[in-house]
Amino acid sequence: MSLTGKVALVTGASRGIGAAVASALAAQGVAVAVNYFGSEAAARAIVQTIQSAGGRAMAVKADARDQAQVVAMAAAVKAELGPIDILVLNAAVGFPMAGFLDYPWEAFEAKLLGELGAAFHGCRAVVPQMLERKGGTIVAITSGLARNPGWGFCAHSAAKAGLEGFVRALACELGPLGIRVNAVAPGLTLTDATARLPEKHKDAAAAHAPLRRNGLAEDVAEAVLGLLQTGFVTGVTLPVNGGSYIF
Ligand SMILES: NC(=O)c1ccc[n+]([C@@H]2O[C@H](COP(=O)([O-])OP(=O)(O)OC[C@H]3O[C@@H](n4cnc5c(N)ncnc54)[C@H](OP(=O)(O)O)[C@@H]3O)[C@@H](O)[C@H]2O)c1
Numbered sequence: 001m002s003l004t005g006k007v008a009l010v011t012g013a014s015r016g017i018g019a020a021v022a023s024a025l026a027a028q029g030v031a032v033a034v035n036y037f038g039s040e041a042a043a044r045a046i047v048q049t050i051q052s053a054g055g056r057a058m059a060v061k062a063d064a065r066d067q068a069q070v071v072a073m074a075a076a077v078k079a080e081l082g083p084i085d086i087l088v089l090n091a092a093v094g095f096p097m098a099g100f101l102d103y104p105w106e107a108f109e110a111k112l113l114g115e116l117g118a119a120f121h122g123c124r125a126v127v128p129q130m131l132e133r134k135g136g137t138i139v140a141i142t143s144g145l146a147r148n149p150g151w152g153f154c155a156h157s158a159a160k161a162g163l164e165g166f167v168r169a170l171a172c173e174l175g176p177l178g179i180r181v182n183a184v185a186p187g188l189t190l191t192d193a194t195a196r197l198p199e200k201h202k203d204a205a206a207a208h209a210p211l212r213r214n215g216l217a218e219d220v221a222e223a224v225l226g227l228l229q230t231g232f233v234t235g236v237t238l239p240v241n242g243g244s245y246i247f
Pocket residue numbers: 011012013014015016017018035036037038039040062063064065089090091092093094141142143144185186187188189190191192193194
């Protein structure tokens with residue numbers, strides 16, 4: 001299915017996986033709204049690169065966890081690029097790594113509310129625009145840690161598992177309205193978020209994966225594009241992890 005001429009909003013697209021998704025969409029002729037929170041210069045650089053190549057793009061600031069800011073962002077995108085056909089829920093909601101017995105409730109609560117709030121607010125703001133288009137596609141970036149957890153990740157695993165459930169629920173509700181909803185679950189991917197992991201940890205992850213390397217942001221972007229280009233796939237979670245865990 002051709003994506004040319006569509007309009008996309010990618011949350012958290014100033015860096016990492018979101019930036020790779022924004023660039024990959026633009027290369028397919030999609031007009032892209034590059035959402036950022038703190039990294040304005042990086043977001044503007046991505047927009048500049050897309051525009052220099054002849055594409056359409058805009059940078060738009062919003063805290064993806066804040067309903068009012070997300071509503072304003074969706075309206076700004078519609079005004080500048082047109083109604084949104086594609087929503088990629090990618091913004092990284094931070095969390096401390098700690099064992100469960102030491103995990104502060106406030107941090108756990110903030111991660112759950114932030115992750116699920118960003119998904120809820122994003123979809124509520126954008127789905128009405130998709131209905132104007134008589135269809136659309138949503139892809140949420142979850143995590144392999146939702147199903148294959150490790151020490152220190154209780155909040156992240158719970159939040160991403162909740163996001164997967166939300167994806168399946170919306171797939172059921174919005175399918176009859178012409179909207180597909182899927183998830184991509186990356187394994188360890190080399191971005192700023194994983195830059196401080198010890199090299200030996202990354203090497204061990206690469207050695208464990210059947211494809212024998214760590215993931216790149218571009219690998220995740222390729223999978224997002226693949227799901228967007230299908231026509232009869234909804235409610236699935238696609239792992240992108242070199243086979244390091246298979247579900
Ligand atoms: N890297 C991995 O190994 C991995 C594995 C599984 C899943 N994931 C998921 O993939 C997604 C992207 O992660 P990443 O590794 O690409 O992270 P990253 O390189 O740290 O980039 C994070 C992005 O999220 C944005 N962001 C953070 N808080 C935001 C907020 N409140 N509102 C809007 N944007 C916000 C940042 O924007 P600013 O810089 O402008 O603030 C930045 O563009 C996340 O959902 C993450 O959980 C990552």
